[in-house]
Amino acid sequence: MTTASATAPRDSPSKWPLIDRLGLGMAWAAGIMLCLIAGAIVVYMLVKGLQELNVDLLTSHPQPSLDQSKTGGFLDPMIGTLILTVMGTLIAVPLGVATAIWLAEYGRPAGLARAVESGVEMVAGTPSIVLAIFGLLIFQESLFAAFSFTAEGGAVYGRSFLAASAMMSLIALPLVVGATREALQSIPSHIREASYALGKTKAATIRRVLVPAIRPGIATGATLGMGRIAGDTAIVVILLGATLQLQGIDALEPFGTLRGTGSTLTSYVYVNSPAGEGNAPEKAYAAAFVLLAIVIALNFTVDWLARRGKEGSAWTR
Amino acid sequence: MDSLSVPPPVRRIVVDREPTVVDPPAGGNGYAPPPGSLAPVIRRPEPSAGPKVERMRTHEVSVFYGGLEAVKQVTIPVRMGEVLALIGPSGCGKTTLLRTLNRLVELTPTASRGGVISLDGGDVDALEVTDLRRRVSMVFQQPNPFPMSVFDNVAYALRQQGAKRPGKDELMPYVQDALQRAGLWSEVVDKLDHPALRLSGGQQQRLCIARSLAARPEVLLLDEPCSALDPRSTQIIEDLILTLREEVAVVIVTHNMQQALRIADYVGFMFLGELVEYGPAEQVFGHPREQRTREYVSGAFG
Amino acid sequence: MAGLPAAAGTPRAGAAKLGTWSDHRVERVLGAVACIVLLLVAGMVVFVFVRAWPSFADNGLAWFGSGGNVDQQLIDIFNSPADPDSYVLTLRAWPLLYGTFLTTAGAVFFGLTFALFSAIFIVEFAPERLRKVLEPVVRLLAAVPSVVYGLIGILVIVPWVNGLISQERKESVAYVVQLTGTNISVAVLILTIMITPIMIAIIVDALRAVPRSWTEGAAALGVNRWRVMWTISVRTARPAIVAALVLATARALGEAIMLSMVSGSAGFAPNPIDGITFFFEPTRPLAATIVDNAEGLSVVPLGQTLYAFAAVLLVSSMFLSLGGFLAKQPMRKYGIRP
Numbered sequence: 001m002t003t004a005s006a007t008a009p010r011d012s013p014s015k016w017p018l019i020d021r022l023g024l025g026m027a028w029a030a031g032i033m034l035c036l037i038a039g040a041i042v043v044y045m046l047v048k049g050l051q052e053l054n055v056d057l058l059t060s061h062p063q064p065s066l067d068q069s070k071t072g073g074f075l076d077p078m079i080g081t082l083i084l085t086v087m088g089t090l091i092a093v094p095l096g097v098a099t100a101i102w103l104a105e106y107g108r109p110a111g112l113a114r115a116v117e118s119g120v121e122m123v124a125g126t127p128s129i130v131l132a133i134f135g136l137l138i139f140q141e142s143l144f145a146a147f148s149f150t151a152e153g154g155a156v157y158g159r160s161f162l163a164a165s166a167m168m169s170l171i172a173l174p175l176v177v178g179a180t181r182e183a184l185q186s187i188p189s190h191i192r193e194a195s196y197a198l199g200k201t202k203a204a205t206i207r208r209v210l211v212p213a214i215r216p217g218i219a220t221g222a223t224l225g226m227g228r229i230a231g232d233t234a235i236v237v238i239l240l241g242a243t244l245q246l247q248g249i250d251a252l253e254p255f256g257t258l259r260g261t262g263s264t265l266t267s268y269v270y271v272n273s274p275a276g277e278g279n280a281p282e283k284a285y286a287a288a289f290v291l292l293a294i295v296i297a298l299n300f301t302v303d304w305l306a307r308r309g310k311e312g313s314a315w316t317r
Numbered sequence: 318m319d320s321l322s323v324p325p326p327v328r329r330i331v332v333d334r335e336p337t338v339v340d341p342p343a344g345g346n347g348y349a350p351p352p353g354s355l356a357p358v359i360r361r362p363e364p365s366a367g368p369k370v371e372r373m374r375t376h377e378v379s380v381f382y383g384g385l386e387a388v389k390q391v392t393i394p395v396r397m398g399e400v401l402a403l404i405g406p407s408g409c410g411k412t413t414l415l416r417t418l419n420r421l422v423e424l425t426p427t428a429s430r431g432g433v434i435s436l437d438g439g440d441v442d443a444l445e446v447t448d449l450r451r452r453v454s455m456v457f458q459q460p461n462p463f464p465m466s467v468f469d470n471v472a473y474a475l476r477q478q479g480a481k482r483p484g485k486d487e488l489m490p491y492v493q494d495a496l497q498r499a500g501l502w503s504e505v506v507d508k509l510d511h512p513a514l515r516l517s518g519g520q521q522q523r524l525c526i527a528r529s530l531a532a533r534p535e536v537l538l539l540d541e542p543c544s545a546l547d548p549r550s551t552q553i554i555e556d557l558i559l560t561l562r563e564e565v566a567v568v569i570v571t572h573n574m575q576q577a578l579r580i581a582d583y584v585g586f587m588f589l590g591e592l593v594e595y596g597p598a599e600q601v602f603g604h605p606r607e608q609r610t611r612e613y614v615s616g617a618f619g
Numbered sequence: 620m621a622g623l624p625a626a627a628g629t630p631r632a633g634a635a636k637l638g639t640w641s642d643h644r645v646e647r648v649l650g651a652v653a654c655i656v657l658l659l660v661a662g663m664v665v666f667v668f669v670r671a672w673p674s675f676a677d678n679g680l681a682w683f684g685s686g687g688n689v690d691q692q693l694i695d696i697f698n699s700p701a702d703p704d705s706y707v708l709t710l711r712a713w714p715l716l717y718g719t720f721l722t723t724a725g726a727v728f729f730g731l732t733f734a735l736f737s738a739i740f741i742v743e744f745a746p747e748r749l750r751k752v753l754e755p756v757v758r759l760l761a762a763v764p765s766v767v768y769g770l771i772g773i774l775v776i777v778p779w780v781n782g783l784i785s786q787e788r789k790e791s792v793a794y795v796v797q798l799t800g801t802n803i804s805v806a807v808l809i810l811t812i813m814i815t816p817i818m819i820a821i822i823v824d825a826l827r828a829v830p831r832s833w834t835e836g837a838a839a840l841g842v843n844r845w846r847v848m849w850t851i852s853v854r855t856a857r858p859a860i861v862a863a864l865v866l867a868t869a870r871a872l873g874e875a876i877m878l879s880m881v882s883g884s885a886g887f888a889p890n891p892i893d894g895i896t897f898f899f900e901p902t903r904p905l906a907a908t909i910v911d912n913a914e915g916l917s918v919v920p921l922g923q924t925l926y927a928f929a930a931v932l933l934v935s936s937m938f939l940s941l942g943g944f945l946a947k948q949p950m951r952k953y954g955i956r957p
Contacts, residue, residue, distance in 0.1 A: 013845075015445055017479060020845040024744070030733055031740030034819075035749070037812060038756050041763075044771065099656050102649035116653045119660040125936040126663075127873020129906045130929045134663045136916060137670065137926075173656070203645035231764030233876040234906075238913050266766050266876075273770050275880040281774055288767045299762050421839055451841035461832035464855060464953045474840040477850060512953045525836070532841065 049289025052282040058290070062244040062268075074287050076245045080264040081230055081294070083161055083257070084240075088168030088229045093222050095169070096176030097211075103177075104184040105206060124174035132238040135167035139239070147259065159241040161258045167235050172225025179224065183217025183309075184210065216309025220302055227298040230291070233266040242267060265291040359578045361599070362400075362559050369396045372536050372566040373418060373453070378432035380413050380422060387413045389590040390432065395536060397566040400558060402581035402598070404574060406618065410590040411570045415538050418568065419453040420446050437535070451478075454529035455538040459545055460521035462513035462528075467505050470513045470524055471495050474532040491531060498564075499527035500557050519550025526557065530565075537561065539569040543576065555580050574614065578602060586610050667929050673920075674927035677708035682927070685713035689886035693912060697921045706920040714888035715928070718902030721803060721889065722882065723871045726810035730867055733811065734818035735853070735860065741819070742826045743848050754823070761816035769877035772809040777801055777881060784899050792896060796887050803889050804898045806882035810874060814867040821866070825859030826852050858947045865943035869936050875906035882907060905932055 013024055060073035099116065107113035123131075139147055140158035147162040187210065195205040241247070241261025248260035263271070265287050270276050272284040328336040373395040380388040388410045395401055395418075403411040413422065420441065422428045434441040441449055451474065462470050468485070471492045476482055492509075496502040501523040505516070513524055522542055529537060539558070543551040558567055558580055571577055577584055577598065584601040586594045586609075594601055594610045605611045612618060640648075675682055692710050699707035741750055741757075781800030789798045829852045837847045853860075883901020886908065891897050903911070905928045915921045 012445070013843075016843055016845065020843060023845050023849060027736045027740040027744055030736035031745055031749075031753075033733070034737045034740075034757070035753065038753070038760060041760065041771065041812075042756065044775070045767070095652060095656060098649050098652035102646070102653045106646050106649065108646075112650075112654070112657075116657045119657040121940060122660050122664075122937070123656075125869045125940055127869075127875065127906055127932055127936070129873065129875040129909050130667070130932055131663075133909065133913070133916065133925060133929055134667060137666055170659070202642045203640055206645070227762055231762070231766075233764065233766045234910060237876070237910065238916075266764060269766050269770055270876060270880070273880065274773050275769070284770055284774075288770050291764060292767060295762050295764060296759060299759060419839060421835070424835065424838065447841045447843050449841070450839055454841075455839040457832065457836060457839075459832060461830075461836045463833055463836070463851065466953070473837070473850075474842065477840075477842045477846045514953070528840065 045285075045289060045292060048285040049292070052286040053289055054286075057283065057286050062263075072244075074265065074268050074283065074290075077263045077265045077268040077287065078290065079246060080161075080236075080240070080262040081266070081291075083262075084165055084168055084236070084264055085226050085229045087161065087165035087258075088172055089222050089226050091165060091169035092172035092176050092225055093218065096173050096221065096225075097180050097218055099173075100177045100180035100184065101206060101210075104181050105202070105210075120174050120177050123170055127234075128171060128232050129234040129238070131167050131170055132235040135163055135235065135239050139163040139166075157241070159239050159261055161240065161260065161262065164235055164239040165258075167239060168229045168232065171228050171232060171235070172222070175224040175228065176218070176221035179217050179221025180214060183214035183220075186217075187213055216305055216312055219305045220309065223298055223302045223305060227295055227302070230298065231266065231295055233270055236264045236267040237270065240264065240267065242271070244268075265294075359575060361578070362580055362582070364582060365398045365563050367398050367563065369398045371396050372437060374435050375414075375418070376433040376435070378414070378417060378430065378434060380410070380417055381429050381431070382425065383427045387590055388417065391587075391592045393585055393592060393595060395566045395568055396583075397535070397564075398562060399582040400562050400567045400569060400580050401583045401585065402577040403568065403570045403585050403587060404572065404577050404613075405587035405593075406613065407572065409587040411585075411587045412540055414587070415455075415540055415568060415570050418536070418538055419450050419455055421450075421455065451532045452534050453536040453538060454532065454534035455540065456522070456525050456529055456542050458541045460518060460525050462516070462521050462524050464512070464514060466510045467513050467516070467524065468492055468509040471527050471531050473528065478532075495527040495531040498530050498561065499523045500553065500560075501527055517550075519546050519553060522546060522550065522554060523557070526554070530561075534565060536566045536568065539567065541570055541572065543571075544573070551576075574602075586613065588613070664933060667926050667933060670923060671926040671930040672923075673706075674708050674710065674923045675930075678710055682710060682712055683716060684711050685888065686711040689714050693886070693908075693921070693924070696924055697912075697915050697918055699918075699920050703919070708920050708923065710924055710927075712928075712931075714886045715903065715905050715908055716931070717888040718803070718882070718886070719872065719904035719906075721902065722806050722810060722878065722904050723868060725803075725807040726814060726871045727864065727868050729807070730811045730815045730818060730871075731860075731864055734815045734822060734863065734867075737815070738819050738822035738826060739848055739853070741823055742852075743844065757816050757819050757823075761820055765813060765874060765877040766880075768809055768813050769880035772805060772877065772881040773801070776805050776809065780805055780899075788896060788899070792893075792900075796885055796900060798896070798899045799883065799901070801881050801883040802899045802901045803882060806878055806902070806904075809877060809881055810871055813874070813877065814870050817870075818863040818867050821859055821863040822856060825856035829855045858950055861943055861946045865939055868939055872932060872935055872939070873906055874904075875910045878904050879907035879910045884911060 013021055016024075057073035058078070059075055061075050062072040062077070099120065103113055103116060136158050138144060139160075140156050144156070144158075144163075147160060147166075191209065191213070192205055195209050196202075200208070240263060242263060243261045244263055246257055246260060246262040248257040269284045269287045269291065272280045272287070274281070326338050327340070329339050330336045371394050375391055375393050377390045377392055378388060379386060379390050391410075391414055393401075393414075403414065405411050416422045417430060418434065422430065423446070436444070436449065436452065463473060465473070468488075472485075472488045475488055475491055493502060496505065501520060504520060505511075505524075513521065516524060522545075526537075526542075543554055546554070555576065558569065561567060562582075569577075569580070581598045583596065584594075584598045585592055586601060586605075586607075588609055594605060594607050596606075600606075601610060602614055605614055689711060695707050696710065699705065737757075741753055745753065777800035779800070780802070784798050784800075792798060826848075833851050833855070834847055837851045838844075842850070882903055884903060885901045886903050887901055889897050889900035889902050893900065909925050909928050912921065912925060916925060
């Protein structure tokens with residue numbers, strides 16, 4: 001008889017008690033403010049970045065000149081970001097995956113496992129500036145002179161790509177451990193039991209069954225870590241020596257570069273802003289735009305990996 | 318009587334001879350029920366005393382999920398003092414119809430409804446939906462007590478009604494009353510502050526019933542309340558329903574026909590969204606008018 | 620009879636096959652790696668405290684107190700003579716501690732309120748199309764590096780705020796401190812914007828994870844949408860809110876670069892008694908102080924002082940994690956799983 005009609009009036013807020021209407025108002029206010037702020041940031045960075053960015057900047061080396069606003073690009077800082085990100089992740093992933101596997105699959109004695117867990121959480125909560133000066137503490141010891149260079153007079157400089165990468169790996173470590181553990185926990189126990197029932201040892205099960213299954217999880221953790229490394233400034237400012245160009249030392253490549261100093265996009269932005277020495281805000285905007293592009297690209301990769309991971313690990317359900 | 322309630326002929330079988338048909342033993346053989354009677358083990362409830370006031374009525378109600386018609390123009394009354402049981406195979410629309418009565422279908426984004434539902438004579442659409450749901454309360458299939466104490470669970474609906482938050486002393490008599498009506502008071506009287514999730518399944522379901530009763534609804538809707546419970550809890554809740562029907566109109570959806578036999582006064586049989594048959598329980602189970610009802614009730618499909 | 624296969628789950632002792640390590644060995648190796656991580660962390664804590672000790676020892680409890688201009692004290696420490704016996708270590712760190720407390724507490728308070736109501740808006744009240752745009756944007760904002768926030772802050776917000784401060788106000792306090800656009804208000808503002816997106820993301824996930832049976836059950840009792848959201852969903856999401864709070868506070872405490880760009884380079888304790896001027900006073904939280912003085916790390920007493928700051932930060936983040944853990948315990952009782 002009657003065709004489908006629109007449903008009758010829903011819960012209308014006009015009849016609610018005052019305090020509920022207040023809450024609703026605050027939720028709407030927060031939502032609108034969020035839109036405005038987020039929109040402002042996105043639009044502003046987009047506009048400013050595209051204004052200032054040009055191909056020259058991406059491909060030319062920074063020139064050490066007094067008037068930064070006129071000369072040079074930021075090729076070296078981009079390379080610096082790349083080196084740090086790759087090396088930091090290369091160190092963090094094996095360490096993190098091994099730790100996560102040990103925590104999830106073995107974990108004996110229980111006290112040690114809890115200690116390791118707390119340790120990883122502690123690193124996650126430590127400010128990067130503290131990690132940076134701790135790094136300086138270590139790498140300035142003559143024991144670690146091989147990681148950077150030694151000035152005349154015997155003082156170990158302590159600042160180099162190697163030193164910075166080592167500390168950056170600590171930033172990425174908790175993310176890798178977390179993602180790997182989550183991936184391991186989401187594999188149901190019947191998969192492991194099936195492997196044991198076929199006579200495989202635990203080690204073989206881990207190597208042949210579990211690790212391939214958690215590869216998407218590891219990739220997610222690694223990418224998350226890369227994002228954080230690319231965006232960190234404190235460690236770079238303290239442990240990388242703050243030279244505009246990559247200053248390698250006299251030694252076998254690639255060790256020459258790695259033991260040398262340089263800069264990254266983050267320190268470049270910092271230095272070129274009014275807080276640093278440079279007075280080239282245009283270059284700072286351009287570099288910030290490139291940095292944002294890299295970080296956003298990494299984030300999309302994480303989402304894509306997570307989705308692919310869900311399909312790829314469907315066999316474990 | 319149709320073929321299903323007539324037992325096959327009794328034959329005497331002797332070795333080396335042809336089997337011969339004999340008369341079935343008089344008075345039944347103790348196994349099969351005498352033909353034409355309901356299964357005698359199920360005791361039908363006494364009808365409740367008091368007037369049967371019509372509380373709710375649906376007029377040609379249809380529910381659409383997107384383009385799919387889940388409920389087709391159903392007209393059915395709901396009376397106080399009676400238990401109305403909606404039976405039918407899975408997917409026939411009985412749960413959807415139940416959820417329409419308190420406008421819970423609106424929580425599904427693609428749902429839309431046609432037809433009129435009246436509560437005590439007034440159109441349900443004219444009421445505030447929160448008002449309606451206080452007067453028409455629902456208990457779900459899986460017990461869903463909130464993650465709070467037993468007391469807070471039962472007092473929840475009462476506390477969230479107004480701007481001022483009533484104190485514990487003020488609420489205690491109502492909470493006690495609701496728990497007593499749900500038959501749970503004696504078991505939780507010393508556990509009112511314990512987390513509700515620590516109760517057993519049957520107790521949790523009775524807690525949900527108490528929670529629904531706390532706001533003194535006029536109609537109580539039950540969506541397969543015992544399907545997740547053991548037989549003992551089921552019996553307790555069925556006895557409870559028979560007690561409650563004096564004060565509230567009860568509508569219960571069940572896929573268990575024996576349960577409907579145990580507690581229902583009126584039965585509505587639904588199939589593929591249509592209300593195929595509606596009438597007193599004895600009539601729908603004993604001598605159904607429609608062929609499909611007969612087939613369902615005798616177990617030809619389910 | 621050929622060797623029977625080992626029972627399921629038992630290690631094959633002494634597996635002779637090449638390339639196959641026994642369970643025992645793998646466990647040892649993996650455990651060793653985990654221990655390396657643990658030792659690294661423990662080592663960090665120990666080393667930082669050892670290096671920091673002289674600064675605390677020299678000042679005693681007065682280290683945390685106030686007295687004198689902390690910037691001047693830092694300069695004196697930097698200039699102390701090379702002879703280890705006459706290192707200058709005098710420090711009264713109160714202005715820095717107070718500045719850290721103000722910026723962190725301010726940012727977390729505003730941030731949590733903003734994040735909670737934004738999350739409620741996104742989950743329950745936002746129109747569908749808006750929600751589809753807003754959610755990815757929030758997650759992206761959470762990934763933006765702090766130096767970019769600092770850049771926008773120092774190039775956009777700071778000049779604007781500078782213009783807001785009248786000339787008389789600047790002159791009225793010029794004998795004590797310079798009022799510029801870099802001050803505590805800008806610091807709190809940008810820090811809030813920085814820590815909010817990750818809080819929103821965590822709380823939104825938690826609100827969505829509330830079982831539908833509870834929200835439906837509450838709605839079926841005749842409770843309006845706001846009440847259902849507030850009394851059921853937000854209540855169930857409390858452990859996640861605590862987790863978001865701890866995460867955000869840790870980030871706020873440790874933020875060095877952005878704060879060194881916008882909070883003003885003076886170790887000054889803003890005084891609420893100053894009235895409106897309070898909002899424009901500069902300060903410099905602990906982490907930012909470390910960054911600003913980092914070039915002088917090779918000067919031993921200054922290094923010890925900076926490690927002392929780092930030690931305070933470390934202890935704070937330890938207490939923070941502990942506090943978060945303790946706050947979640949009572950919620951387990953009622954079935955709210957963290």
